[in-house]
Amino acid sequence: MTTTATKIRVPHFVRGTLVWGEDSEYLSRDFGVPFVTPRLELGELFVPRTQPGPAFDVPVSEIIDFLVETAQHLTLETNEYLQESLEMTLQVSALPRRIIENTFARPGQFLTRQALEYRLERTFGDSEVLDGWVERTDPNGKVSRVRAFPPRLVHMLAGNSPSAAMTSIADAALVKAVNVFKMPSADPFTTVAVLRTMSDIEPDHPVLRSMSAVYWRGGDAKVENVLYRSQYFDKLVAWGGGAAIENAAKYAGPGFQLISFDPKVSMSVVGREAFESEETLRDVAELAAADATIFNQDACLAARHICVEGDVDQVDRFCALLHERLGVDRPFTSAVGPRPSSEIREAVDGMRFLEPEYRIWGGYDGRGLVVRSPEMVDFHPTNKTVNVIPVAAMCDAASYATVATQTVGVYPTERKAEVRDLLATAGVQRVVKLGSAMTGSMGSPHDGMYPLHRFVNWVVDDDA
Template identity: 80%
Template sequence: MSLTDTGTRIRVPHFVRGRLVWGEDTEYHSRDFGVPFVTPRLRLDELFEPRTVPGPAFDVPVSEIIDLLVETGRHLALDSNPYLQESLEMTARVSPLPRRVIENTYHRPGQFLTRRALEYRLERTFGGLDVLDGWVEHTDPDGNVSRVRAFPPRLVHMLAGNSPSGAMMSIADAALVKAVNVFKMPSADPFTTVAVLRTMADIAPDHPVLRSMSAVYWRGGDAQVEGVLYRSQYFDKLVAWGGGAAIESAAKYVAPGFQLISFDPKVSMAVIGREAFASEETLREVAELAATDATIYNQDACVAPRIIFVEGGIERADRFCALLCERLGMDRQFASAVGPKPPGDVREAVEGMRFLEPDYRIWGGYDGRGLVVRSPEPVDFHPTNKTVNVVPVDAMLDAAAHATVATQTVGVYPAHRKAELRDRLATAGVQRVVKLGSALKGSIGVPHDAMYPLHRMVHWVVDDDA
């Protein structure tokens, strides 16, 4: 069956413990454009079994699960996968991202669904695969013997809607820890998760991993659904991605035995040293690196910097601002030359600053090609939709005073000066420091949001002889 129904509504199936379920019982609307879509009736009792019943994948060797994920990665090729092709068409109807950027995102699974990447990540997180497959014995300095297992959990995943790659990675994570899973699909992309699971079902239709997974949709905050699912009688943890309101709504369900693993809203920034002004050519290169980071998914990504601190005076900052504004309006792999226009509150705030020159200065406009605001302190509005706030500082360390626990990624130029910043940034709460221009890149097996997510997901159990 096809996702499309009529010219105005989209049919969105559920995937329930290995079965594809179609229906048109409930109508919803997408987050950004209000596009209507219909789903089957949500039957909560079908999403899980009692805790007295082990999950289907609890005793499946992790090596076998890696085999399945690697084979799935091979089949997630957009040019030959009909589910991804159909999902692309539907996502393009509901997402503010241009079709070209969504298409490029669908080519990403091959980067992390490889045997080398998956095994390395598990080694970095758990020190080996044995603790996932069984009870690993240890003897402490006093001679006491214990056995520890990273036991498979029961998880509800509240997926993010700003990039299809999030759904793909969440499925891989859920499989690696052998969890019983319910994925709450986002209204901004209720398609990718099921497309990946349908691909897995074609490869191994009765695999225990598939029977451990359900992907369904309900409107976020629906107490009739969440009041049932978000309980320790059925699940151990809620793995939540989302905006502030969504995380706050989810957090109220935290109780003994039911934990929240929160990938809550973050903002990122960049710090540029005086070395950028060594020559006009160098400054242009630095402006390009900064624009590459700032426009990731048209700035609808936590890793995209919204504030850039420039070491030096106003004159240097203004030279950088002019070049940065020019580079914001370029097509890139994960950004478009013309993105969504800045919202009304941003336009209103910026217009008010025009009366404060020369302390404030503005480059660009409100057409979605890019907007740069230079100010003596960080602005009090949230820069978004390719809006960047540039703040001159006397020294790079001064920028650390503006970092908080909500600051995720900090891009630094030149790269060798990361070392003088990272401890101060970490003290402020920053979770990641990178070379300017590489915010979307990342090493395998490193922490995310100040934790090793897989390590948090599992249920650590000890059999102690002491």
């Protein structure tokens, strides 16, 4: 990536080849920064269905070898492509340099040999189904052979974290897919930086020849009416906001599936044990603030609502301490973040006249805002805005969860079992210890599914 005049030059990467050009101009999502890209040649992005993809018959063990070697080169201090990507990202991202640098370091934890092999084991049981046809005999003695066949995928990448590009490339490689990555306008840099790193290691690797990373403006029918077809691709793997997912959904049909990582809202549940002492309450407020401020709350797993088991006076003590802890620097949080939107300011200004039923801590300076209300507020809390709701019993918190609720942090940990079935019934996909929303265990489901299991095409050769 380079800058010419005031426009950033963003290359494409097409099936193993880096492509430069200034044929098309776009604006970044958050700040409207102009960038230019090569002409999009749609016919070059896919392998015809009459031909197998380049990586279809590469043993998964060799793919893991390649990913592990790539991960060793994805170090910001030594990788010129990532360094350049960082400088470009700083021009289009609301996140400060420190947080973006920390984000670049995250995928290294998940791209080890042990982590990749463990993930395949948890997803497929036996990874041999990725390499060929695995024979089985049913209880009636009928024989069949099953393969997790390599798919053809279009990926709408998430733009709120550079690490998403790195993990998406690894996922696509593990299932031996033919891939087109639609880069996000909030970060049209990292994906190509990773692919260029892979190219320096082995430029003709089948995995690399299976991948293209390009940009077009989301919703551009001239592009999507062509690419989002079963003649060329099997599935659209879509990350994004509500409008982006709604646009993607209209292309789903026979032979072309949508695997959607919908926009999610996370929450926390705090039990009465938090009030056992002032020290405990301070510790719990810190854990809750850590979950609420991930990427300055620009992440699906960042809590936006907190249900607290206690009376109003107790909950207000918690709110005051929570507000103090929102304005703190953390590895993926800045003490002062983007200011709340006009929608939030107008809604909160109206609530100030409704005390004591509602109560507000903080202002609109980006250091954090806490709104205590008897019911969930009707605006979307963001930019370090947290809605706290008193509940009489922890199980009552489940009434505030929906199918759009991704992660729920619970305190104390031993009470997770008390509420997890109710939360899951409401639609929640993940229950964690309060303060650990960002942590996550390897090989677990994401958004209610094992993504790699959904990516592949399950094919059976049946002798019955």
